[in-house]
Amino acid sequence: MAKPVIGVLALQGAVEPHRKHIEAAGGEFRAVKTPGQFEDVDAFILPGGESTTMLKLIETFDLWDSLKKQFAEKPVWGICAGSILIAENVTSPAQKSFGLLPVTVQRNAYGRQLQSSHAVINGYDISLIRAPVIAKVANDVTVKAEHEGKPVWVEKGRYMATTFHPELTLDYPSPMHREFVNLVQNYKKKAA
Amino acid sequence: MTQKSKTGNVINIKTGLAEMLKGGVIMDVVTADQAKVAEDAGAVAVMALERVPSDIRKAGGVARMSPPELVQQIMESVSIPVMAKCRIGHFAEAQILEAIGVDYIDESEVLTPADEDFHINKHDFKVPFVCGAKNLGEALRRIGEGAALMRTKGEPGTGNIVEAVRHLREINMEIKKLTVTDDAELMTAAKNLAAPFELVKMVKEQGRLPVPNFAAGGIATPADAALCMQLGAETVFVGSGIFKSENPAKFAQAIVKATTHFDNPKIVLEASKGLGTAMPGIEIGAIETTMRMANRGW
Numbered sequence: 001m002a003k004p005v006i007g008v009l010a011l012q013g014a015v016e017p018h019r020k021h022i023e024a025a026g027g028e029f030r031a032v033k034t035p036g037q038f039e040d041v042d043a044f045i046l047p048g049g050e051s052t053t054m055l056k057l058i059e060t061f062d063l064w065d066s067l068k069k070q071f072a073e074k075p076v077w078g079i080c081a082g083s084i085l086i087a088e089n090v091t092s093p094a095q096k097s098f099g100l101l102p103v104t105v106q107r108n109a110y111g112r113q114l115q116s117s118h119a120v121i122n123g124y125d126i127s128l129i130r131a132p133v134i135a136k137v138a139n140d141v142t143v144k145a146e147h148e149g150k151p152v153w154v155e156k157g158r159y160m161a162t163t164f165h166p167e168l169t170l171d172y173p174s175p176m177h178r179e180f181v182n183l184v185q186n187y188k189k190k191a192a
Numbered sequence: 193m194t195q196k197s198k199t200g201n202v203i204n205i206k207t208g209l210a211e212m213l214k215g216g217v218i219m220d221v222v223t224a225d226q227a228k229v230a231e232d233a234g235a236v237a238v239m240a241l242e243r244v245p246s247d248i249r250k251a252g253g254v255a256r257m258s259p260p261e262l263v264q265q266i267m268e269s270v271s272i273p274v275m276a277k278c279r280i281g282h283f284a285e286a287q288i289l290e291a292i293g294v295d296y297i298d299e300s301e302v303l304t305p306a307d308e309d310f311h312i313n314k315h316d317f318k319v320p321f322v323c324g325a326k327n328l329g330e331a332l333r334r335i336g337e338g339a340a341l342m343r344t345k346g347e348p349g350t351g352n353i354v355e356a357v358r359h360l361r362e363i364n365m366e367i368k369k370l371t372v373t374d375d376a377e378l379m380t381a382a383k384n385l386a387a388p389f390e391l392v393k394m395v396k397e398q399g400r401l402p403v404p405n406f407a408a409g410g411i412a413t414p415a416d417a418a419l420c421m422q423l424g425a426e427t428v429f430v431g432s433g434i435f436k437s438e439n440p441a442k443f444a445q446a447i448v449k450a451t452t453h454f455d456n457p458k459i460v461l462e463a464s465k466g467l468g469t470a471m472p473g474i475e476i477g478a479i480e481t482t483m484r485m486a487n488r489g490w
Contacts, residue, residue, distance in 0.1 A: 011215070011452055012216045013211075013212055013216075014211040014212055015214070015215065016214075017211060033453070048212050049212050049213075049214075049236070050212065050216070050236045050237070050273070052231060052271050052272055053234050053235065056448075060234060060448070080212070081212070093271065107271065108271065111293075112267075112273075112294075112295050113294075113319065114290070114293055114295075114319055118204075118205060127208050129205065129208045129209050130209065130212070130273065130295070165208060165211075168204065
């Protein structure tokens with residue numbers, strides 16, 4: 001089977017750090033920013049960055065409808081800012097989102113950069129950078145990891161979210177990238 | 193930086209935020225209202241200061257850290273990260289900015305230096321620092337002192353891109369040269385660059401700076417932003433270019449568009465239309481060498 005093509009939404013943010021993780025996990029990395037490019041990938045990563053800025057850019061370049069359609073058909077992994085974009089509810093302040101995962105995400109919940117920190121999640125040394133908190137999850141959401149009693153890695157069907165950054169500190173491929181590429185492969189098999 | 197960190201944890205968190213700001217535009221703002229305009233236009237962060245560089249240049253005298261209330265107002269008005277500037281070597285100003293809780297400190301040549309010999313020991317701080325550089329040696333000295341993000345110095349407040357281009361090209365060229373330098377010659381290279389050996393070695397191995405590298409100093413149009421991004425800058429700082437233009441909101445959005453799609457001339461073209469007049473520019477030769485901000489620091 002052909003390698004799954006993972007499109008990292010490249011409007012802004014930590015895009016390039018995903019390349020080696022995706023390749024090491026058996027996928028093909030592609031930075032995508034136009035509707036034509038969206039159609040050619042098997043799955044999406046919405047990377048870390050500034051969620052407010054990404055929303056503005058989605059609006060500026062009129063990408064909402066095309067992304068919405070793509071997300072309805074393909075696996076999506078939202079990281080930090082990306083987890084805010086795919087949550088059903090966003091607080092502090094409320095913000096438009098794609099609503100793919102039935103979770104409530106509180107923005108900048110730990111505080112500003114001075115409260116950014118390292119954490120050990122499932123034995124892995126990762127960083128939380130101006131990170132949001134997943135405050136509530138629906139019953140059918142699988143919590144794969146917690147930090148300080150709050151979910152930081154959740155999954156439901158073909159949608160996944162992490163509030164931390166496996167792409168910045170872990171060896172290639174990170175277990176989260178491996179998990180996501182496997183998920184995409186299984187989804188492709190089922191669809192075929 | 194993607195290695196598992198043993199001692200570099202703090203630096204990783206600091207460079208981590210810079211990673212999040214990549215592919216974006218960081219805008220100088222002097223009021224909370226301007227910060228809102230910047231955020232609405234799609235800025236990834238704002239730099240809170242009392243006067244934009246072109247006004248600092250005009251006013252002369254001593255330029256210092258902004259009043260804390262101003263920085264706080266700006267922090268309260270937007271949800272994107274807020275940076276603020278302190279004078280080169282003025283670690284007490286930096287301590288105040290850290291106490292305010294800004295997201296990044298720019299130890300900046302735009303302000304009047306407080307110390308002509310020593311920059312701040314940035315390892316002492318939890319808040320990350322960005323510093324300017326004209327060449328690789330200067331960049332690695334700042335990183336050695338703990339800077340988590342570099343930017344070109346350019347020549348601030350001029351609306352003239354020539355110095356930023358010079359600094360980007362210089363750094364790129366010196367990095368390329370190092371990648372083909374023999375290991376036996378590396379210590380001499382470090383000596384000539386006046387830079388820490390370990391960092392010089394890292395640049396040789398990785399073919400890039402150990403921290404992200406952004407462009408700053410003289411960016412005034414969407415085309416300027418696209419130029420810097422194509423020369424390898426990972427984000428652009430726009431100082432006077434936005435709020436000294438005829439239509440700041442439009443200019444801000446246009447520069448954001450051109451930065452996102454820097455590699456697509458059609459989009460940069462569209463972004464460049466109907467903007468009105470850019471900020472007035474200054475020919476670099478018309479500024480006496482002693483008055484050039486890029487020559488501050490070492």
